[in-house]
Amino acid sequence: MAKRLPEGWLRRIQLAGYRLTRPRQAVLGVLAESEVALTVAEVHRRARARYPRLGLVTVYRTLDLLVSLGLVHRLPAETGGQLYIRTDLQPPSHHLICRVCHRVVEIPCTGLEEMTHEIEQVTGFAVQGHWLELFGLCPTCREEREK
Amino acid sequence: MAKRLPEGWLRRIQLAGYRLTRPRQAVLGVLAESEVALTVAEVHRRARARYPRLGLVTVYRTLDLLVSLGLVHRLPAETGGQLYIRTDLQPPSHHLICRVCHRVVEIPCTGLEEMTHEIEQVTGFAVQGHWLELFGLCPTCREEREK
DNA sequence: CCCCCAACTGAAACTGATTTTCAGTTATCA
């Protein structure tokens, strides 16, 4: 079950001048192994299995670090708070999140560019950015539901 | 400046079995008169001008009430927290929010339906809902910026 | 190999937004 840290995470972190401490390694390991997006509390819970002294503050700090290095995505959750999941090799885009298990797939925002142009024409606004998030059920949770 | 309460607000509230109290009237009046989306704190500040004893808790409660009756939209703000603005006659849809003054225009999500179908095919997810929010500058704030 | 010290840590206190609790007030209707 102990999947390797994604290629280059350790290198990325040290090259950026950060130290590779035990608390960080615990958080890194948890993020590296999860295929679904995790809440901060869940990251804390899991990482404590690897390093029991780990404080919640350090989880927040390490998640911020990983996000700033582009290794992890931060997604606003429907219910408030944030979810975290490794970016891995997928291009940054938008997310489709399973409401049950928090599995995440990235989706392109095909068509939004033209939509944006149209909206600028009609409204006179200068559109500077957008938020797009889709919610639903992943294939697995969908099956589960049908039983 | 004292614009009338939008057609039917009072009726809607009483028909739904709610009482029309002074604190509620203060909050209602503020929402009714604002053309831009307001934070809870701002609603509180303005409503106190009409009814100084008004507590913040009642602002929250009244906003929840108005949202549940469909009279007011609750929009997640980029910076955390929520913004509130009357739904008025516009159809429920998505929002384009001015980053400076919080003016809001509603936008249709043209093209998202087909996009959704495509995504369901590719990912196997059942898409149940989405969040789309655009951010930018309204014509006025845009001009202001240019000076 | 070990030492040094800036980077890093956890505890605790803090913040800002929102919710819960509860004892007192009030809008409405018989």
Place this chain on the structure above:
DNA sequence: TGATAACTGAAAATCAGTTTCAGTTGGGGG
């Protein structure tokens, strides 16, 4: 004009996240 269920504000609680600070430690230099 009551009676009373709905409603209220104050205060305390909760929840996510941040700040502070005194103590700890990874890892490059000697």
